[in-house]
Amino acid sequence: MKKEQCPLCYSEMESIDCTPCHDCGHFENEVKKFNVIGGKFNVYDLYDGLTLQLCDLCKIDFGSYKSDFLGFKDSTTIGFENMNFITEIDKPKMEKDKFCPECKMRMKFLTFISSLREKINE
Known part of the structure; x- marks a missing residue:
């Protein structure tokens, strides 16, 4: 099986x-919480066609990511007011994903950040 590398580190x-x-x-x-009570998840366009699937807490908290981490060279952030709702996830379920033990993030999020940084630098 091929080993994958983190797109950031x-x-x-x-x-x-x-x-x-x-x-x-x-x-x-x-x-653990999801396995007991489930949750609500929506897909949002966060920046120029780049999408993420987020829970209610993360959609509100997303604006706390620092501009330089996201790839912006100024003080730009992506807050809830910048998100465009696409769809609600019908019957959400657990899924497998890759995880970076150094960055402490999952592949779907790391791929979004990597793509965002590329798009900002275009």
Whole structure:
């Protein structure tokens, strides 16, 4: 089996179970909570066609990511007011994803950040 590398730091990725949220879905407490009570998840266009699937808490908290982490050279952030709702996830379920032990994030989120940085630099 081919080993995947993190798109940001190039560390070797691990396979883990995740909730449908691309931001916090890898957190152990979120996995436990989801297995008990489920959750609501929506897909949003966050920047020029780049989408993420987020829980209610992460959609509100997304604006706290620092501009330089996202790839902006100024003080631009992506807050809830900048998100365009696309669709609600019908019957959300657990999924496998890769996880970077160095960045402490899952592949779907890391891929979004990598794509965002590329798009900002175009």
